[in-house]
Amino acid sequence: MRENLLHFIPELVLIGTILVLFLAAFLASAQQRLFPQIAFVGLLMMLLANYGSRDLPAIHFFSGMVTYDALGHFFKYIFGLVGLMGIIFSHQSAELEKADLPSYYTLIIALILGMVLLATASNLLMIYLSLEMVSVLSYILTGYLRGVRRSSEAALKYVIYGGVASGMMAYGFSLLYGLTGSMDLTTMAQYLGANPASRSLLYVGVLFSMAGFGYKVAAFPFHMWCPDVYEGAPTPFTAILSVGPKAAGFAVLIRFFLTALTHSSASGDFIDFKDTGWPEMIAILSIATMTLGNLTALVQSNIKRLLAYSSIAHAGYMLMGLAALNNEAVRAVLFYLVVYAVMNLGAFLVVIIISNRLGTEQIEDYKGLGHRGSLGLLLAVAMTIFLFSLTGVPPLAGFIGKFYLFGAVVRAGLYPLAIIGVLNSVISLYYYVRVIKLMFFDQPADASPLSLPVVSHSYVVSGLAILTVYFGLFWNGLAALTERSAKLLF
Amino acid sequence: MHFPYLSFMTFFPLVGMLIIGLMPSHRADCIKKVALFTTLPPLVAAIGLLMHFDKANAGLQLFEGPYAWIPAFHIQYYMGVDGLSLVMLLLTALVCPICILASWGIEKSPKGYFALFLLLDSAMMGVFSSLDFFLFYVFWEVMLLPMYFLIGIWGGPRREYAAVKFFLYTLLGSVLMLLVMLAFYFYSDGNTFNLVTLANQQTHLGPLKGEHFRHLCWLGLFIGFAIKIPAFPFHTWLPDAHVEAPTAISVILAAVLLKMGIYGILRICYPILPDATVHFGTLMAVIGVINIVYGALCAMAQKDFKKLIAYSSISHMGFCLLGMSSFTPEGLNGTVLQMFNHGTITAQLFLLVGVIYDRAHHRDLEGFGGMAQIMPRYSAMTAFAFFAALGLPGLSGFVSEVLCFLGGFRSFPIITVISVSGVVLTAAYMLWTYQRVFLGQVNEKYKAFSDITARELTTLIPLVIIVVVLGVYPSYILDLMNPTLVALGKTLTDLKIAGL
Amino acid sequence: MLNMVWLVPILPLIGAFLNGGYSFSGKKLVRPLVHTIACGAILGSFLVTLLTFIHFLGLPSEERSVTVTLFSWLNLTNVKADVAFLIDPLSLVMMMIITGVGSVIHIYSIGYMSHEKSYARYFAYLNLFCFAMLCLVMGSNLLILFVGWEGVGLCSYLLIGFWFHEKKNAVAGMKAFLVNRVGDFAFICGTMLLLWSLVSVGQGTVTYTELKGAVHLLTNQTVMGFPVLTVVTLLFFIGATGKSAQIPLYVWLPDAMAGPTPVSALIHAATMVTAGVYMIARLNFMYSLAPDTMNVVATVGYATAIFAASIGFTQNDIKKVLAYSTVSQLGFMFGAVGVGAYTAGVFHLMTHAFFKACLFLGSGSVIHAMSGEQDMRKMGGLKDHLPITYKTFLLATVAIAGIFPFAGFFSKDEILWHTFNKEPVLWCVGVLAALGTAIYMLRLVAMTFFGACRADEKTKHHIHESPATMTIPLIILAFLSVCGGLLGIPEALGHLVGWEHSNLLESWLEPVFAGPHHEVEAGHTMEYLLMIFSLGVALGGCYLGYTLYTRRQDIPERFVRRFPRLHRLVENKYYVDEIYQKFIVDNLLRLNQWLALFDQKVIDGIVNLTGSITKVGAFISGWFDRVFVDGLVNLSANLTLQGGRGLRLAQTGRIQDYLYVVVAISLLILFWRFS
Amino acid sequence: MATLQSYLMVTAILFGLGLFVVTTRRNAVGVLMGVELILNAASINFVAFAHFRGNDVAGNMFSIFIIVLAAAEAAVALALVISLFRQFGTIDVEEATTLKG
Incomplete structure (x- = not known):
């Protein structure tokens, strides 16, 4: 038991942080600046604790509900860093000015905890619980802007959509449970490997389960909440939403499919049990997701919606990795998640800064940003780096991510998928570049230099931009990390 | 251990870029000077490289690396030159300072312009020196970014359209290349991006499975490179890009960037997929002849001076395709020489168009007339460049065109004979243009135009000298690359004969 | 004397360079300086030619053929060509004519052009012409001959259009060059065919002295059913018809009279137009093996x-x-x-x-x-x-x-x-x-x-x-x-x-x-x-x-x-010939102008016809490029955008529509899977 | 004695009804009830499977958790419905379409 808790320290730290935040809200609710600091420190400690637990052996614990393995360890880093970024982004946000900040930060930390649990869950029940935890907290945070129509509307849509999706998932889980007699992913795999089971029922179960996962990562056809919610939610939270739950969704997708529904071969490839045909399903959903995301992004005029569709498209790229069914693919997805997190958070931070400063989310208003003083230039250059990276142009991190993904797909011999993927990234260029074009090629309506309310934001933007370039050139460390992390405990 | 010429040439411009980045943007003069002096050391290094280069050695040499860059993917930092890349590096090193000089008149945020230009310079050098496919690809793509901004910010009225078109087209080509690159990696022995190792693996005998698959790989690469050449029917980005780009960028685009397509085919398709190359030889020749004739006919129909030159570039790059498709030593030598010569000649043409555009602010061929009386020296320079472009013997263009024809005739007599008609067409549109713009009645509107300035002349004179010298003594360059190309051609010819 | 023979073409080149530079620099014109340089250059080469001639006279006839090699021009696997001069009786005759008559005409020009503003430019062109013509006749191989061949074409272009401020002259120059290019097209094809035919019998060369010994190997070779030598010599002859103004490519010569009269004397009478004759005489060993061509x-x-x-x-x-x-x-x-x-x-x-x-x-x-x-x-x-x-x-x-x-x-x-x-x-x-x-x-x-x-x-x-x-x-x-x-x-x-x-x-x-x-x-x-x-x-x-x-x-x-x-x-x-010609021309172009002047019709006919054909072709391909090639690209771009717009409509904002999509697509997947 | 098949039939119908309700009801509360139906279908499935596997405790547990989470979700959802009513003056989900495209 003591050992189990040792594995659980990062989560415990988060729980502790939540308690401290409660206490602080109770004792010193007037000290508005205190809460982000507590949350920040809590997350830092969680990251430290996670670092400290890096060499622990992989085990299942809590009756097999939760797993400690390299994959989960990796995702804890991602969530911790996303949380840190979220706190920085929320700092002095114009949107959140009137909101209840103590609860906001508490909810953020709880959300992080939920994502951590989701990424480490190894039992259907735990998956359901943690997924609901993330969902419910997300609904609340989406509707956090009181008296703002779009926020409430988005939250309501989100909750209905999420309810249906998780309901379908629960129904799917019930079928899987019925078929295998177990909720533990490893046991399910053992059962499926050894016993006959109805393939069609299994497929129905997988498809309905996919509704829950797909909704978390915003994959077609479970993506439609995404643009509306991104647009309606407070932007700092949108930034977290576009990265955190998506990453958690991929963690659970990887764990679910690769643990319960495949067995691994000696060559590092995973083989689909019983030939259920779910990899084809994933491949088709992946194609549909990226194509739809990219095409719809072409005609957007709101930058948050544009980034929403772009995030859908990126989910499509990453699903491609899942369909490839090999070790490289898992590594590629992990790698892609990291670089996606960096560049997408960067892009959102620029959006937040512009929104705070200019009060606009319209792409048109980015006109001539590069000509508005050194800050404007900095933001425009950073945004350019993020957007080009999202397109996948070397030497930026996004390219390396795509390189890994396409590499895995080519390795798996799925050439049509790869070609559609690269064509999609060409299409995506068009809308990313439109923003860049506006920022540089056009003259601003108001040429006055920009000033920044929060100085630290410009450092963070620069940092993320540099990181994007750095990972594009020297990604060996990150590659090694993902290689280490792409190990599941079966 | 020799001086790392290649790395120096590749990364020195980046140093200049950083320095410019740190300079205050109102010191335009200083920025220009820094830019100029950043492009000169690579030129010196290129000459050093030339001195150090062993002409008798057909293979790659003066290696730098391979150093592990990303061991996880066996990606290396690996550079080296052979006759082929040496010539291209010389061209790039030469054209860059000229372009900086030609950009002296840039007034709109010179800081950004020159910084981006130097980034472009660096990437171009990198492409020509890389021996690792991944490294090559990274440099290849890095070129796109500065190019996009240079056209899009400093270009003409339709610059946005042109820039996006350029970017989309070339990105489309390069993502296909990316896929093939990955296929090479996964299907090669020991999973490598190292171009030398890949070529030595004789993939047509070894690990890359299936003939069909190799043909697909070849086509993927070829489309990627053909867009850059640009080969029919992937060429329509070029006229737009040229028309909108500022003068110096047109120069660099025509003189260096277009060469990368051919270079890529020769560096990657030929050695790594020789059997597929032989299989598609006729395709290349046919595209070549279409480029030549079609480009020339289109050029004749143009009313915009720059568009005309752009189409003439398309036509001239067709000679390269024709020459290289023959696999004969003559054809291959002609191709590479034509790349170099086209670089120097078209650079002049674009510089010259820039001169008149700076004065008249339009490029309508019908809108001039009698300029030879107003600007005699400018007209003389233009006449020289035009005659060089139409392949006048004694100037460099002739040698390479004739070699392309000679080579092409061996393998594709009929196609080549059709191509030779391009010589007549080229002369027709060049002379017709010259007559319309420079000869005949003086257009009173432009009577006050000043003749070509010393700075403008400075950009042209080195190119003129090279064109003359290589026309009279082409062996100077041919000797550099002949061994490399003979070796390359031999593999393919042997395969071709074996295949028959 | 032979080691000085390279001076023969080089002296006029230097003269051309000096006068050209002088003209380019735009400095104040000093006429005596200009014509001293120009005439000195050509007289100098005449002198060297004369001395060479005298030297040759002293040699027994079988030794009167010397190749003076300056440097290697092309040295590739199958194509080897030196920058070299073949000095033999034929080239000496030509050199004498070119430098001799050339000198005389240079001197004549001093008087004739004495009022000309572009005096230096004129003499530069004239000298350049002499250089090119000397290359043509002195070159030891076909490629050098071609260099001179095109070089004289260039000078012809420049000199016909010397008074370029009149459009007529400029157009005449252009016509001369273009018609010559048509001939050159054939010439290049002939060279290629000759070279590769010789390579295929193991004797690839373009040098006259080697050709002389090798062409007999080709007597039995055919290309597309015709004897190689006949085809090659015919192609060369087509080249000659352009340069030497023979039927059917003579049309440029009458127009070429737009140039200054000494130019007409030198280029369009005494020297350049005889290049075709020289070429056939030079390749006599080849023509003698092709009787059909000889008849033609x-x-x-x-x-x-x-x-x-x-x-x-x-x-x-x-x-x-x-x-x-x-x-x-x-x-x-x-x-x-x-x-x-x-x-x-x-x-x-x-x-x-x-x-x-x-x-x-x-x-x-x-x-x-x-x-x-x-x-x-x-x-x-x-x-x-x-x-x-x-x-x-x-x-x-x-x-x-x-x-x-x-x-x-x-x-x-x-x-x-x-x-x-x-x-x-x-x-x-x-x-x-x-x-x-x-x-x-x-x-x-x-x-x-x-x-x-x-x-x-x-x-x-x-x-x-x-x-x-x-x-x-x-x-x-x-x-x-x-x-x-x-x-x-x-x-x-x-x-x-x-x-x-x-x-x-x-x-x-x-x-x-x-x-x-x-x-x-x-x-x-x-x-x-x-x-x-x-x-x-x-x-x-x-x-x-x-x-x-x-x-x-x-x-x-x-x-x-x-x-x-x-x-x-x-x-x-000789009305019969004229009717014949008019008949062709009118069929080609203007049926309603039977009595128009004959040569004008030919010029209008052939040049304008080719001109308009190429213009139409150019127009069509330009249009094709805009509409189809570009259009296809734009079309696919538009389709993509349209796709985006269509998909955007699906995002209605109504949550229940979203749920419909979920249900419908899930059902679709199940159907696809189980049907 | 009811067989597993009959339970499954019932839950399938319930699930379908739930989907039908969520896609057709315009009243937000009604839609939420549809969600409950879906969750109930899953819940009954779990219990049924657990029963036919010899009263497996895991299945029963899952259904209890579903009920708990459904309640939590409903709480949040209803709060949001109220908020929506404040903003839009209606709980008709068709009205809440400012975010689209």
């Missing part, structure tokens, strides 16, 4: 000779008459080489260079005196005003008409004699052409120098004899026109005076043209008869021409009145 060459040559002569009658522009005369005389030369009489061809080339240069320079002197007037109908009676010009002109006319013992007699007669032996029909054509030549030349002289002056008063007032820089060259050339023929006195005549090897030129050129003499010699008696006959024809022609256009102008007028329907026939002399 001879036929085209004579056809051109008579055809151009016929046009000579209808022209009123003094230079145009001479231009057609040049075309006609070039036809004789091709006729000569076509029947295998290479020596005769080169001989005529040389004598023609003398008398035609003299005629052109003389006409230049006339034009100079007439303040630029070129229409002969406005001249007349100039013999008293321009005595030296008149006398030299008359001598040259007599020479071209072929009167014994002037130069033209010997060369033309030798051609006709060889032709008679080979093909009597062509001989008849030749004689007719010679008769025509005599008549129209006398017409020219009559209209220009005899009778009353028809110029307006102002012009009349200005008429004056040209300065010494112009008259001295005329005298030199007139002298050569008179005596030049003595270099090739036929052996039949030499025999009469006891001089066995009287044909100096033939024995000089023998090493080059040594080959099987397959002509059947018809014996001296026949030769005498023919000689007397053609002399009679020439004399008759002269008399006729002189009479008809001076004392008895009433005869043609009465003739016209008596036979109105024959009016045009008489006026145009």
Whole structure:
């Protein structure tokens, strides 16, 4: 038991942080600046604790509900860093000015905890619980802007959509449970490997389960909440939403499919049990997701919606990795998640800064940003780096991510998928570049230099931009990390 | 251990870029000077490289690396030159300072312009020196970014359209290349991006499975490179890009960037997929002849001076395709020489168009007339460049065109004979243009135009000298690359004969 | 002396470079400096040529062929070409002509161009031309020949359009270059075919000396069913028709008269246009192996000779008459080489260079005196005003008409004699052409120098004899026109005076043209008869021409009145040819203009036709490019955007629509899976 | 004695009804009830499977958790419905369409 808790320290730290935040809200609710600091420190400690637990052996614990393995360890880093970024982004946000900040930060930390649990869950029940935890907290945070129509509307849509999706998932889980007699992913795999089971029922179960996962990562056809919610939610939270739950969704997708529904071969490839045909399903959903995301992004005029569709498209790229069914693919997805997190958070931070400063989310208003003083230039250059990276142009991190993904797909011999993927990234260029074009090629309506309310934001933007370039050139460390992390405990 | 010429040439411009980045943007003069002096050391290094280069050695040499860059993917930092890349590096090193000089008149945020230009310079050098496919690809793509901004910010009225078109087209080509690159990696022995190792693996005998698959790989690469050449029917980005780009960028685009397509085919398709190359030889020749004739006919129909030159570039790059498709030593030598010569000649043409555009602010061929009386020296320079472009013997263009024809005739007599008609067409549109713009009645509107300035002349004179010298003594360059190309051609010819 | 021979082409090049730079720099013009450089350069190369010639005279005939290699030009696997000069009797003859006549014309230009603003540019071009022409004749291989070949084309372009401020001149230059390029197209193809055919028999080369030993290997080779050598030589000949203004590519030459008159003399009479003849003479070993081509060459040559002569009658522009005369005389030369009489061809080339240069320079002197007037109908009676010009002109006319013992007699007669032996029909054509030549030349002289002056008063007032820089060259050339023929006195005549090897030129050129003499010699008696006959024809022609256009102008007028329907026939002399040509042209272009001037129609016809065809083609392909190739790209871009718009509509904002999508797609997947 | 098949049939119908309700009801509360139906279908499935596997405790546990989470979700959802009513003056989900495209 003591050992189990040792594995659980990062989560415990988060729980502790939540308690401290409660206490602080109770004792010193007037000290508005205190809460982000507590949350920040809590997350830092969680990251430290996670670092400290890096060499622990992989085990299942809590009756097999939760797993400690390299994959989960990796995702804890991602969530911790996303949380840190979220706190920085929320700092002095114009949107959140009137909101209840103590609860906001508490909810953020709880959300992080939920994502951590989701990424480490190894039992259907735990998956359901943690997924609901993330969902419910997300609904609340989406509707956090009181008296703002779009926020409430988005939250309501989100909750209905999420309810249906998780309901379908629960129904799917019930079928899987019925078929295998177990909720533990490893046991399910053992059962499926050894016993006959109805393939069609299994497929129905997988498809309905996919509704829950797909909704978390915003994959077609479970993506439609995404643009509306991104647009309606407070932007700092949108930034977290576009990265955190998506990453958690991929963690659970990887764990679910690769643990319960495949067995691994000696060559590092995973083989689909019983030939259920779910990899084809994933491949088709992946194609549909990226194509739809990219095409719809072409005609957007709101930058948050544009980034929403772009995030859908990126989910499509990453699903491609899942369909490839090999070790490289898992590594590629992990790698892609990291670089996606960096560049997408960067892009959102620029959006937040512009929104705070200019009060606009319209792409048109980015006109001539590069000509508005050194800050404007900095933001425009950073945004350019993020957007080009999202397109996948070397030497930026996004390219390396795509390189890994396409590499895995080519390795798996799925050439049509790869070609559609690269064509999609060409299409995506068009809308990313439109923003860049506006920022540089056009003259601003108001040429006055920009000033920044929060100085630290410009450092963070620069940092993320540099990181994007750095990972594009020297990604060996990150590659090694993902290689280490792409190990599941079966 | 020799001086790392290649790395120096590749990364020195980046140093200049950083320095410019740190300079205050109102010191335009200083920025220009820094830019100029950043492009000169690579030129010196290129000459050093030339001195150090062993002409008798057909293979790659003066290696730098391979150093592990990303061991996880066996990606290396690996550079080296052979006759082929040496010539291209010389061209790039030469054209860059000229372009900086030609950009002296840039007034709109010179800081950004020159910084981006130097980034472009660096990437171009990198492409020509890389021996690792991944490294090559990274440099290849890095070129796109500065190019996009240079056209899009400093270009003409339709610059946005042109820039996006350029970017989309070339990105489309390069993502296909990316896929093939990955296929090479996964299907090669020991999973490598190292171009030398890949070529030595004789993939047509070894690990890359299936003939069909190799043909697909070849086509993927070829489309990627053909867009850059640009080969029919992937060429329509070029006229737009040229028309909108500022003068110096047109120069660099025509003189260096277009060469990368051919270079890529020769560096990657030929050695790594020789059997597929032989299989598609006729395709290349046919595209070549279409480029030549079609480009020339289109050029004749143009009313915009720059568009005309752009189409003439398309036509001239067709000679390269024709020459290289023959696999004969003559054809291959002609191709590479034509790349170099086209670089120097078209650079002049674009510089010259820039001169008149700076004065008249339009490029309508019908809108001039009698300029030879107003600007005699400018007209003389233009006449020289035009005659060089139409392949006048004694100037460099002739040698390479004739070699392309000679080579092409061996393998594709009929196609080549059709191509030779391009010589007549080229002369027709060049002379017709010259007559319309420079000869005949003086257009009173432009009577006050000043003749070509010393700075403008400075950009042209080195190119003129090279064109003359290589026309009279082409062996100077041919000797550099002949061994490399003979070796390359031999593999393919042997395969071709074996295949028959 | 041979190690200095490279100076021959280089000196004019240096001159061109200096004067070109001078012109480019835009510095104040110092005329003496310019023409000293230019004339010094060409005289220098003449001197070197002369010394080389003298040196050669001292060598036994088999040693009179030396290759002077400067450096390797191309050294590839199959194509090896040096920048090298082949000095042998043939190239020496050509060099002598080029530098000699060239020098004379350079000097003449000092006077003729004395008022020209672009004096330095003019001399730079002239020197550059000499350089290119010398490369052409001295080059030791086909590629160097081609360099010179195109080089002279360039200079021709530059000099025809020398007064480019008039669009007409600029267009004429362009036409000359383009028509030549058509010929060059064939030339390049011929070179490629020759080279690769030789490579396939293991003897790939383009060097004359090596070709000579290798071409016989190709006698049995075919390409697409035709003998390789025939195809190659025909392709080369097409190239020659362009450069040497033969049917069908002669159209540029009359227009080329737009250039300054000394240029017409040098380029379009004495040297450049003979390049084709030189080329065939140089490749005689190849042509001799291709009898079919020889027939074509001879036929085209004579056809051109008579055809151009016929046009000579209808022209009123003094230079145009001479231009057609040049075309006609070039036809004789091709006729000569076509029947295998290479020596005769080169001989005529040389004598023609003398008398035609003299005629052109003389006409230049006339034009100079007439303040630029070129229409002969406005001249007349100039013999008293321009005595030296008149006398030299008359001598040259007599020479071209072929009167014994002037130069033209010997060369033309030798051609006709060889032709008679080979093909009597062509001989008849030749004689007719010679008769025509005599008549129209006398017409020219009559209209220009005899009778009353028809110029307006102002012009009349200005008429004056040209300065010494112009008259001295005329005298030199007139002298050569008179005596030049003595270099090739036929052996039949030499025999009469006891001089066995009287044909100096033939024995000089023998090493080059040594080959099987397959002509059947018809014996001296026949030769005498023919000689007397053609002399009679020439004399008759002269008399006729002189009479008809001076004392008895009433005869043609009465003739016209008596036979109105024959009016045009008489006026145009060889109407049959003209109808033939008009028929073609009108079918090609303008059916409604039967009576328009003949050559203009040809020019409009061929050049404009090709021009409009290419323009239409260019337009179509430009359109194609815009609409289809680009259109396809834009279409796919539009489709993509449309797709985006369509998909955007699906995002209605209604949550239940979203749920519909979820349900529908899930059902769809299940159906797809289980059906 | 009811067989597993009959339970599954019932839950399938319930699930379908739930989907039908969520896609057709315009009243937000009604839609939420549809969600409850779906969750109930899953819940009954779990219990049924657990029963036929010898009262497996895991299945029963899952259904209890579903009920708990459904309640939590409903709480949040209803709060949001109220908020929506404040903003839009209606709980008709068709009205809440400002975010689209």
